[in-house]
Amino acid sequence: MTTAAVPRTHRQKEIRRHLLLYAGVTPFLLIAVFPIFWMAVTAFKQEPDLYRMGNIPFWFNLPPTLKNFETLFYQTNYGYWIVNTLTISAWVALITLLTAVPAGYALARLKLPGAENIGIAIFMTYLVPGIILFLPLSRVVASLGLQDSWWALVVVYPTFTIPFCTWLMMGFFKTVPMEMEEAARVDGCGQLSALVRVVLPVSLPGVLTSVIFAFTLSMQDFLYGLAFVAPGDQKPVPVGVPTELIRGDVFFWGSIMAAALLVGLPVAILYNFFLDKFIQGITGGVGK
């Protein structure tokens, strides 16, 4: 066999492998992405363009327009909604971190009696549907004087982010080897310092994952936002869009799509950045 033939076959194999993989991945890409593409096109379409039977949905039949975006920014409170969404999610992530990380650590590492049962109990609260909770919670919100302010959501969203992130952190903390902590203890660390200086840095990917899940879960909610926040400028995006871009039975589709894009894409980008850490972290944690 000549030296020239070997690399050629290898390259052929590589190309074939790549082609197969791309073929395999394409359906998933299509399923995941075509709605997004369609949403993007619709966001730039003029309204009459949407209502003709013969029109191609995936491209423009009438010239594209920025009108939907204009409507979104100048005639609704979209700007407020975006700021609210980001602020609310940031606060919720903070609260979740401050509560779920210590709790996860305590349940995973400190061999507390009844740890498992407490863990299960925390998980069980996740089972309670929001449609039951929102009524008693509205009393709580009102008594705190937070009704109709987005702070109400900051108080309420941790009820579903904390259980989830506690369990997530439990999982991550269990993968940190005991020896690391013991070594720190040997060197004279107190319990708290051992946690802060040794365990946390290793579990940083887990912590970051909790942050992005807290973010994502905050953006899933509709019912609480609807029940507790009525003023237009206090709503987050997931509540504002269905409530102000649908009037009676008239849907402002172009603007709805524009709203979706503007909030969905940046979050996806952010998500991806953290996804790297998430996957690295799981790999790294066990490898050590």
Place this chain on the structure above:
Amino acid sequence: MSDLKPVQTDHASHSRRRFLKVAGAGAAGASLLTMLDARQAPAQLKGTTLRILTWSHFIPAYDVWFDKFSGEWGDKNGVKVRVDHIPHLEIPARMAAEFAAGAGHDIILNNSTILARLYYKSLLDLTDVFDGLGKKYGGWIPAAKSPIEVEGKIYGIPMYYILLPMLWRKDLFEANGLKPPDTWELARVAARTLKPKGNPCGIAFSHCNDANLVWRSLMFSFGATETDPSGDNPTIDSKEMREALRFAKALFDEGMTPEVFSWDDASDNRFLASGIAGWIHDAISAYRTTESTNPTVFKNTYVGLEPAGPGGKRVHCVAPIVFLSWKFSKNPQAAKEYLTALVDADKDGMIASTGYNMPFLNDNAKKPMPILGADPKLQVLQDFPKIVAFFGYPGPYTPQIQEVALQFVLPDIFTRVARGTSVDDAVKWGSGEYKRIFSKHKKA
């Protein structure tokens, strides 16, 4: 496309002059001015707050007017007014939350789902306001009391209702030698003729508000009733109901396509705007949507009165819009004054809604009505006030009927028949559901 502009009414910076300029019609503005002057509220309201929750009207310009009106009224009386808009379908959830919290808005709008009878123990008694306005404007239409009267007291102020007239394509009708759909039979003939030509008609057979309203209009016009006048007994098991169902089945088979099973409230708007519909029986919002999205179709779309049933009867089931006020409101005095002022400005509201908000007061329903009187295509809408009814006709709008409506029992009866269940079986099922729901609400 129509504007969406929400107006933050916290800022008291609108001068009356500027408002009048923007509002346009000089006469309307002047009369508003007079009314505002006439209703100057007492001094103790100064410095208080009034919070109003209302829906997002399908005519965005109306919301603009509403917010401006509220701000103006607030400025004039020294009351800080804030208006919040949410979709009407979400208002029940919001009300439940506010009730549980014991705090919230001072005034809340109900659209279709009128919860006065459900919450009446916690609502402000508005009998004096209601009676006062009735005296002033020639009385309320007969159906007005139905959703809001409990044990002789009135717990809400009806503001307006939205019609669901026949919207039919005159060009298609004329091209096929069809008479306008003045009776249901004519409508059916038209559908039968136009469907093979690619222009079927459409009425939603699904879980949506339109289905609740239109099928009731049909059955009431056929002489069927929903409850007896006391409201205690469902009466859908009748000969007339069966006739209405048979008709609906025939109408579906001959004139509609199966897509009607998936329709929501907006689907018939789209159906008309796309040019496909031969006729629809839909909220007047469809007429407006078509105007902005398909001018050709719009030009050929005409508005018709509720078709007559076989006995010549016409009854039009509509969704009322009513304003309620919580007992725990911190500003009941302002609430009452505001509601009175709002009713006083009823004609202006109607103009702002481009003629779609139909009045509850007899004087305001006299011809010629604003906008409707002037537009030849819309003149027929002026004949509707005589024939409107609400859920539960001829009985009152009780919580039982509310639940029946929310569970879409009536549309389900029609859907079953359209899908092939025998009329008798469907009626039997429906009666069973009604009885079950009614028995739940029998309190000691």
Place this chain on the structure above:
Amino acid sequence: MTAPLGGGSESRTRAAAQPISVRSGAARWWRTNTSRRLAFGYMLLAPAALYVLLLVGIPFLFSLYLAMSDASVGDQVSTFVGIGNFRAAWEMDTFRDALRNSIVFLVVAAIFKSILGTSLAFLLLQNFKGKKLVRALVVIPFTLPITVSVLSWKWMYDSQFSVINWGLNKAGLIGGYGSESWPIWLGQPHLALLACIGVNVWRSFPFSAIVLLAGFTSVPTEVLDAARVDGCSFFQRFRHIVTPMIFPILIIGFLFDTVFTLSDLSVVYVLTQGGPGSATMILPMLAYQIGIQAGSLGRGSAIALMLVPLLFPALFLMLRNIKRRDW
């Protein structure tokens, strides 16, 4: 990594001089100093536990009370009716439909999510150019706020303007608008349920894929290589090595997704409101209709609470498995 506290060289010499006893002392710390450890532990646990107890636990108990009373939204006074609400719910046709649909929804969605998620995870495990981009794109359905993406699907399923139908029609797979083969996604009972499940799967399968991917990458390659050397086939490796190792992660992901799917209101609320008939009626939607829209809080709570028993079997099975495998 971290600098030792309390005087560097001294403690290190100490450690070096007496390695065994100190190390065992450190190990024993986990078993001794119990009260300090416990205090520390409970202190760490307290914020989360309190938050959840106050804002979820108590409302949950309140909802239990509601479920056993005849409370309505407008009534301050209600009377105890025991299991009357549950019995009443069971008698409703719609309730039984909702229960059945909820279960069908969960199972079918889970099957699709597992298949799609696993295949995608395997694909992403391979190395190829543009993998990062693919991963980034594929995650988007999960990151879009749910209300907005469901609204988009509503339009995509529209009886007249459906993009899906348009595409299928252009590909020659179905007839045109108005023909027999033009699917009315939200109008035909079985299609409607499938359509709702489809949206749920579309949203969640990226999440499943990512969780699986993380699990797969966490299996040390040495173990897999050793198994390959020993002659294990791909599937044997998968079943006996990979699956047990990633089981804890899988379980968490699976459980949370199950809870979300069962209690999710938004998809059905926006797409069909439970129709046509009760083809897409699920428990949360029914509870909302009866409890909030119709104002019968007692019955609504009872219906919503019926969700919880559905999850118990799954919950206990999983937890028993976790206890057995010492993770």
